[in-house]
Amino acid sequence: MSSPIQNKPASHTKAAINVSLSVEKKRGLYRDLCRIRRFEQISLKYYNAGKMGGFLHLYIGQEAVAVGCVSLMGENDHIITAYRDHGHALAVGMDMNACMAELFGKRTGCSKGKGGSMHYFAPDKNYWGGHGIVAGQTPLGTGLAFGLKYKGLKGAAMCFLGDGAVNQGSFHESLNLAALFGLPIVFIIENNGYSMGTSQKRSSAYPGCLAERAVGYGMAWKQLNGEDLYEVRAGVHDALERARNENKPTLLEITTYRYQGHSVADANKFKYRTKEEVERYEREHDPIHIFKTHLLKEGVLDEAGVATIDQAAIAEAEASAQFAGQSAYPEPAEIFDDVYWEVDQKTEAGQTGRHFFND
């Protein structure tokens, strides 16, 4: 039977994977955190100004999870996530202008303005979206890992999901196949405490620890504290190495918190939790503040350096909104483009309607 890999809380800062970070790389990680935070805040401002339609699920409060995980990616590593996808997108290096334009529904958006907030994609950066069906990305992520093994590539897939997705059947089918086939995948539950307006404790039968469900599949598991980027990196690195070197899956649960409502349309965000709870997280558990404290202590940045990075992030996010505002909407004639690759490429399958299957 698998057992949790023991955590040594004090050791994360000194973990080899963190010690090996250069000063420049550490500053870059701080920059990534600020860019995501400011992008989200500014997109909220423009949403409220009526510049965007549809949903907007903000990642504010969870930034260290995406940044920590993505910072570990190598050439053959892939990621896939749910609809709360802006942070992962910016962390993999997607262009901020294209991300903001997508929210505005503009042609210059990363999905040509036809996907919106939930459907960011960048296959060239091994980023496979952006999925709106809860846990729908888990079989797809398992497929990414299968593809790596099938092709004999040394790499891993990271499949992110929320705490509300762990009770979906497709997630359990994915865990089963990943363990049975020995696939190089790390399932990462971003446990932000809530699925829409339902607290995690009210939605899962075994609320103490979600990751321990891995025991049922003979899979390694671990809980990590997502407010500390160093802890995220140390724990996820070990799981990625297990995937890449041993073709073994891991289930990680990274505890984190979302400051905003489920989406911007969640007007009752204080009905299912108190204002004091949110303020306590902002005050005591903010991932950007915690990483800043590390870097100030290490002498990697001083207060002026921190402010410069943050100011640049604000300017970049504001500029992206200007870019988005000035961009054109997609043409109505393009509405059926970019739905099926086969149709766009005018292949025989695309003409006959047999898009995916042989006879």
Ligand SMILES: Cc1ncc(C[n+]2csc(CCOP(=O)(O)OP(=O)(O)O)c2C)c(N)n1
């Ligand atoms: C199969 C399915 N059922 C229900 C929904 C509606 N829905 C959208 S988000 C959500 C909550 C998911 O919460 P969680 O997995 O914790 O992710 P978080 O929003 O916290 O990131 C639900 C029930 C959906 N999109 N798909």
Ligand SMILES: [Mg+2]
């Ligand atoms: Mg959640």
